[in-house]
Amino acid sequence: MNIEKGVIVKVRNGVAVLEVDPLNACRSCASRHSCASMAMTAKRKIRVRDHDFLPGDIVEFYFREQPILRSSFIVYGLPVLMIVAGMFAGAALGHRFIDDGDLASGIGGLAGFGISLALSSLYSRRLSVSSSCEPEILSIRHLEQH
Secondary structure (H helix, E strand, C coil), X not given: CCCEEEEEEEEEXXXXXXXXXXXXXXXXXXXXXXXXHHHCCCCEEEEEECCCCCCCCEEEEECXXXXXXXXXXXXXXXXXXXXXXXXHHHHHHHHHCCCCHHHHHHHHHHHHHHHHHHHHHHHHHXXXXXXXXXXXXXXXXXXXHC
């Protein structure tokens, strides 16, 4: 669990905007000295549901790892699997429609990639209404406690 800190910069309509220094997350990483993301100096802004936040509050939070890993698989692993499955399906079934087995495999791979894009889009829509990828708030230090 990687605990990060941020500052509430805006609260409106039950949603708070949390500004996070990108270097907070990098301090605990073993690759921090050679990582290209260390060059990013812009602060990240994260929307969180309001927990009686006030602008200026310091918030400690973390992101659950399972939804991040699942999303990474959907984005990176699923397309590869679907391309390979599509290529095999194209090679096995394509001879009925096309004499060239390589062309059938290529078409099957493209079809598999298209299906993976559709599945990723459906997953993304479902995830956007879910609270599983929202940060878990550990502590809030209100302005008067600083």
